[in-house]
Amino acid sequence: MAPAGGLLQAGSMTWEQGVRPPNSLQLAEPLASRLRFLLEADRLKSVVRGSRIADGSRRENTAEHSWHIALFALVLAPHAAERIDLLRVISMLLIHDVVEIDCGDTLLYDAVGSATQAARETAAARRLFGLLPADQAAEIFSLWQEFEAAATADARFAKSVDRLQPILLNHAVGGGTWTDYDVDEARERALTCRIAEGAPTLWRAAEAVIKDAVDRGWLKPGAGNLSG
Numbered sequence: 001m002a003p004a005g006g007l008l009q010a011g012s013m014t015w016e017q018g019v020r021p022p023n024s025l026q027l028a029e030p031l032a033s034r035l036r037f038l039l040e041a042d043r044l045k046s047v048v049r050g051s052r053i054a055d056g057s058r059r060e061n062t063a064e065h066s067w068h069i070a071l072f073a074l075v076l077a078p079h080a081a082e083r084i085d086l087l088r089v090i091s092m093l094l095i096h097d098v099v100e101i102d103c104g105d106t107l108l109y110d111a112v113g114s115a116t117q118a119a120r121e122t123a124a125a126r127r128l129f130g131l132l133p134a135d136q137a138a139e140i141f142s143l144w145q146e147f148e149a150a151a152t153a154d155a156r157f158a159k160s161v162d163r164l165q166p167i168l169l170n171h172a173v174g175g176g177t178w179t180d181y182d183v184d185e186a187r188e189r190a191l192t193c194r195i196a197e198g199a200p201t202l203w204r205a206a207e208a209v210i211k212d213a214v215d216r217g218w219l220k221p222g223a224g225n226l227s228g
Contacts, residue, residue, distance in 0.1 A: 082153035099124035160198030186222030
């Protein structure tokens with residue numbers, strides 16, 4: 001059973017179990033710290049998320065999710081509501097879920113886990129980005145905080161594609177986490193309507209997908225529209 005706060009990640013291998021830190025090779029700083037962080041980030045490949053991949057054969061892992069939404073940003077950038085710096089957006093998306101190495105995936109529908117998510121993920125961000133040289137650690141931590149706050153054009157668009165991808169995957173597999181967690185239309189709209197803040201065109205597309213999912217019986221109809 002997954003603990004409160006998300007699905008359990010499987011990637012708990014220690015250095016002693018076979019992965020050797022770069023400093024065993026006597027590499028100089030700051031390169032050694034950067035390589036140590038990159039090897040730690042490899043553990044994202046073992047963090048299992050709630051969403052299934054589009055063919056429905058298995059659940060995606062966080063490394064796959066991060067790559068996929070970075071690709072979403074590259075392809076969908078023309079639909080951003082405001083002028084964005086695409087490199088900054090992609091950088092946000094590549095690092096925003098690194099914290100799941102320590103915390104696992106906190107599902108959008110997990111109210112218990114969501115209550116402690118910010119504190120848990122902030123602690124994880126400090127540890128993980130802290131593996132980097134101090135100046136780079138501060139820069140990436142600041143970028144992660146910007147994504148979380150969603151107060152800039154870059155962050156709003158990044159949040160938009162991060163919310164859009166699971167909607168498309170759920171539709172592709174005929175329900176996915178909507179069925180798993182007995183989600184209705186009103187709840188889904190309430191949790192994802194912020195897509196419109198970064199990309200109104202993408203929100204209209206998401207609304208069409210949501211409506212079709214309701215029509216097909218993959219998403220429960222809900223009274224009212226909480227999207228505002």
